[in-house]
Structures are given as structure tokens and as C-alpha cells.
Ligand SMILES: Nc1ncnc2c1ncn2[C@@H]1O[C@H](COP(=O)(O)OP(=O)(O)OP(=O)(O)O)[C@@H](O)[C@H]1O
């Protein structure tokens with residue numbers, strides 16, 4: 001068993017917030033700061049390893065134990081439904097998952113009358129579950145990005161996607177119809193690592209909990 005603690009971190013927009021949070025409890029990786037094509041970084045002194053992976057792949061690395069700890073959006077966890085230990089809401093990466101449609105359609109539309117709709121999304125499982133609970137049949141069109149384009153070109157009338165500032169919806173003539181879930185980034189932990197590296201992982205969880213708690217209290 002390696003005596004390193006390995007983190008799987010998403011390459012994109014939540015990487016910096018993650019590293020800033022870990023720095024507050026003394027977990028740093030100077031090697032990661034320069035720009036490079038490297039995918040694994042080590043802090044040999046404190047025995048931490050960091051892997052930069054696609055956001056949607058973080059749960060897989062943690063599930064299989066290639067990483068002990070991961071940071072990932074709640075959207076990804078809800079979509080993938082993996083059995084992972086999720087001890088902490090990290091309180092950054094705030095956005096919401098919402099149903100949206102073009103402004104012109106919204107003006108004459110009554111969502112209460114939907115029975116069969118076509119929806120483009122990166123989140124087919126969440127979308128299917130959400131509409132099934134309302135008794136609405138959905139034809140799902142799975143996309144991997146630029147979801148707001150779908151109604152503009154007639155691929156679907158509605159979308160389910162993340163909304164943060166609302167700028168992407170606005171600039172593409174769309175409005176939110178309903179929020180499905182509030183999203184933040186979460187810490188996830190491999191269940192076996194929690195036992196085999198109990199002391200180090202517990203110390204990390206307690207340190208993070210304290211820092212996040214303090215920040216929430218200060219910002220309230
Ligand atoms: N506009 C946004 N504002 C705030 N947080 C966001 C926003 N978009 C996404 N997020 C959060 O950040 C996470 C990572 O998003 P990011 O765009 O970096 O990766 P991605 O492109 O969605 O994933 P992948 O690379 O696997 O396709 C999302 O899962 C979500 O929790």
C-alpha cells in the first residue's frame with residue numbers, strides 16, 4: 001500500500017478553488033503551479049499526489065481506488081450515482097441544474113401541461129428521473145457541451161443544463177423554467193482508503209471541515 005494520499009482533481013473551473021482550499025490546511029503542490037502537460041504531480045516531502053483529470057472522470061478514479069480523495073460537482077455525482085463516500089460540501093462551484101427553453105416558447109407555454117417533450121442535455125439520468133417523477137415522457141438527446149445551442153437550431157425545444165450567472169441562457173434567448181437541483185462541489189473519498197489510511201484522511205476531513213465552517217460563519 002502506498003503511503004501517499006492521492007487526490008483526483010478536475011482540470012477545469014474548480015481546480016483553483018480546490019487547491020486554494022487545500023492550501024488552507026497546509027496541503028500544497030508547488031509542482032502543479034507551472035503550466036505543463038503533466039497529469040500527475042507530487043509533493044514528496046508531505047507525501048501527497050495530485051492527478052488532474054476530466055471532471056466527469058473524478059468519481060471513477062476514486063471508486064477504483066486510484067485516488068483516495070476527489071473533488072467533484074454534485075451534478076456529476078447525481079448523474080453517475082456511484083457508491084462513494086461524500087463527507088463534505090466544499091461550498092464552492094455554486095450553480096444550479098435547471099430546465100430552460102426559448103423566451104418565445106415560454107410566453108405561450110404551460111409546463112403543467114407537458115406530457116411528452118424532447119430535451120437536450122449532458123445529464124440524461126437526472127433529466128429522465130426528474131421528468132419521470134412528474135409523469136412526463138422525455139425524448140433525451142445527449143450532448144457533451146454548448147447545450148444552449150440545441151433550441152437555436154431546432155435539435156430540441158428544451159434543455160437541462162447548469163446555470164450560474166445566467167449569461168449563457170440570456171445571450172442565447174432562453175429562460176429558466178424550473179430548478180432541478182442546487183449544485184456545489186463535494187469532497188469524495190474511497191471507502192477502502194478511509195480504513196487503510198484512516199489517520200491521514202480523518203485529519204484532512206477534520207481540517208477541511210473546520211476551514212469551511214469558519215468561512216461559512218464569516219460570510220454569513
Ligand atoms: N458555469 C458554471 N459556474 C459554476 N460552476 C460550474 C459551472 N459550470 C460547471 N460548474 C461546476 O464545475 C464542475 C466542472 O465543470 P467544468 O466545466 O470544469 O468541467 P466539464 O467541462 O463540465 O467536465 P468534463 O471536462 O468532464 O466534460 C461541474 O460539474 C459543475 O459542478
Ligand SMILES: O=P(O)(O)OC[C@H]1O[C@H](OP(=O)(O)OP(=O)(O)O)[C@H](O)[C@@H]1O
Nearest residue numbers: 145146147161162163164165166167168
Ligand atoms: O450561467 P452561466 O454563468 O452562463 O454558466 C452556465 C454555462 O456554464 C457551463 O458551460 P461551460 O462553460 O462549462 O461550457 P460547455 O457548454 O461547453 O459545457 C454550463 O453548461 C452553461 O452553458
